[in-house]
Amino acid sequence: MNEIQTGPAVAGSLDRRMDPPRRCQARALRFKMLATLWIFPSLGALWIIVSDGARWFRAATVPEGIQVVTFEQWAALAVLLLHALFLWLAGHYRRTEIPRELPPDDVAVESGDVPAPN
Numbered sequence: 001m002n003e004i005q006t007g008p009a010v011a012g013s014l015d016r017r018m019d020p021p022r023r024c025q026a027r028a029l030r031f032k033m034l035a036t037l038w039i040f041p042s043l044g045a046l047w048i049i050v051s052d053g054a055r056w057f058r059a060a061t062v063p064e065g066i067q068v069v070t071f072e073q074w075a076a077l078a079v080l081l082l083h084a085l086f087l088w089l090a091g092h093y094r095r096t097e098i099p100r101e102l103p104p105d106d107v108a109v110e111s112g113d114v115p116a117p118n
């Protein structure tokens with residue numbers, strides 16, 4: 001009745017306790033993923049700006065150039081500015097955010113709250 005259990009479930013939990021604690025910078029990771037995935041909308045925004053950008057260069061003055069810009073180009077410019085913001089925030093939080101320790105995966109199993117998988 002008092003047999004010692006050996007096997008992958010017990011050995012795996014012992015190995016995890018000996019691993020160094022995992023650390024994570026959550027905000028830096030979030031903005032890094034946003035900046036990475038935001039490449040696709042940014043490519044579309046670049047296409048909108050470049051495909052009709054000749055109008056800007058034909059304008060004689062800066063106020064005329066601003067008046068020629070269409071709504072789609074303003075929206076595309078906003079998308080590109082958001083991409084720049086995500087890139088800046090990813091770098092900022094990578095430099096300034098203090099990494100937090102992540103709890104081990106098997107804390108609930110070791111405390112007896114959740115039955116161990118067979």
